[in-house]
Amino acid sequence: MALIAAGVLGWVIYHYVYDHFAQAAADQKPPKPVNINDVLKATVTALTLIGAVLAGLYAYRKQLLAEGDAHRADASQLAERYTTAAEQLGHDQAAVRLAGVYALARLADDWEEQRQVCIDVLCAYLRMPYEPDPTAPEHKSGEREVRQTIIRVIHDHLQDPDTSTA
Secondary structure, X not given: OHHHHHHHHHHHHHHHHHHHHHHHHHHOOOOOOOOHHHHHHHHHHHHHHHHHHHHHHHHHHHHHHHHHHHHHHXXXXXXXXXXXXXXXXXXXXXXXXXXXXXXXXXXXXXXXXXXXXXXXXXXXXXXXXXXXXXXXXOOOOOHHHHHHHHHHHHHHHHHOOOOOOO
């Protein structure tokens, strides 16, 4: 289909250019014959220019599609990191919860569109009930350290937004 369209376009351009050169040759004194080589060169030049523009448009569209795919892949990877970090934050062991805190803080650094969501999750964790008495049955071992770490990470980022989470 594309070859047929290119052939028809070439034929139309050739006849347009030939008519233009024929008119120019007829206006000269004495009238001169039309040089077919000039007509062919002009036709090939016009077709090449049209082809270059179409190739540029195709490359631009392909680049846009590739960027969209890359953005979707990045968003998917960041969403997986969020899910993993949130699961870690809900774990029974304090060391895993601490890893979840750092993972969410690092994710907030990397994922600007969802940064506030990451901070909201950390703040929600701080608002959850907490039993500081180690002899109480609801007490979680290491909970105080997890909460202090959340506060410290948020504090450090408020003081210096470029602070590394590591």
